[in-house]
Amino acid sequence: MFKVKPKNIAYTDTSKIHSDYTEKMNKEYNWMAKGYDAFMTVFPLWKNWIKNVMPHISGKKILEVSFGNGYLMTQYANENYEIHGIEYNQKMLAIAKKKIRKRNIKADLLQGNVEELPFQDNTFDTVINTMAFTGYPDGEKAMRELKRVLKRGGRLLIVDFDYPKNRNILGYMIVKLWEKFGDIIKDMNLLLTKHEFEYEDRSVGGFGSVHFFVATKK
Numbered sequence: 311m312f313k314v315k316p317k318n319i320a321y322t323d324t325s326k327i328h329s330d331y332t333e334k335m336n337k338e339y340n341w342m343a344k345g346y347d348a349f350m351t352v353f354p355l356w357k358n359w360i361k362n363v364m365p366h367i368s369g370k371k372i373l374e375v376s377f378g379n380g381y382l383m384t385q386y387a388n389e390n391y392e393i394h395g396i397e398y399n400q401k402m403l404a405i406a407k408k409k410i411r412k413r414n415i416k417a418d419l420l421q422g423n424v425e426e427l428p429f430q431d432n433t434f435d436t437v438i439n440t441m442a443f444t445g446y447p448d449g450e451k452a453m454r455e456l457k458r459v460l461k462r463g464g465r466l467l468i469v470d471f472d473y474p475k476n477r478n479i480l481g482y483m484i485v486k487l488w489e490k491f492g493d494i495i496k497d498m499n500l501l502l503t504k505h506e507f508e509y510e511d512r513s514v515g516g517f518g519s520v521h522f523f524v525a526t527k528k
């Protein structure tokens with residue numbers, strides 16, 4: 311398959327990101343929230359991508375950041391986990407709360423921002439974050455927070471878009487399309503390395519554009 315030149319693997323220029331980015335995206339999520347369940351039904355690949363995290367959840371105290379409609383939570387929840395969740399969008403939060411109530415799942419779900427997680431340092435055994443990191447304006451701040459609340463030896467499980475390792479054109483185009491939609495493509499390997507995680511980077515779909523990072527806090 312045709313390969314993109316290394317010089318074209320360019321990450322989003324964050325100097326052009328406006329300070330009200332999160333609020334702007336939030337307005338989009340307001341109208342997306344109602345259709346999100348339907349989107350996942352007509353595009354089941356999405357479910358498969360995010361469900362990759364399930365066998366890697368370890369320990370008791372679990373935090374899911376940006377859980378959206380709460381679908382993934384309904385899949386991994388069991389009586390051994392104490393589940394906490396943070397989601398920025400109020401409508402998504404309401405949908406997720408309704409969903410877990412209907413299934414008798416116990417989880418403490420709160421509105422909040424990844425950049426300011428309302429938890430003490432070293433609290434969680436596993437932190438889950440799926441298809442959300444490219445929607446954060448400041449990857450550095452977000453990664454610092456995800457790491458801070460994670461216990462030493464705890465797991466950070468991230469599923470999101472990044473360029474395909476083999477630079478194939480189809481995966482590259484998917485990433486570019488996502489960027490066109492307004493997301494911020496970040497060099498996840500650089501961020502995880504900078505924050506001293508030990509990690510594995512697996513390609514789980516989208517011609518290598520959907521990555522699953524299984525990271526451990528040293």
Ligand SMILES: C[S@@+](CC[C@H](N)C(=O)[O-])C[C@H]1O[C@@H](n2cnc3c(N)ncnc32)[C@H](O)[C@@H]1O
Pocket residue numbers: 332335336339360375376377378379396397398399402422423424425439440441442445446
């Ligand atoms: C594409 S959805 C992904 C939802 C779900 N995790 C999934 O895999 O389907 C991204 C979610 O991130 C949330 N989000 C965006 N910015 C956020 C922030 N700064 N803090 C917390 N959540 C945020 C959005 O409200 C939205 O629900």
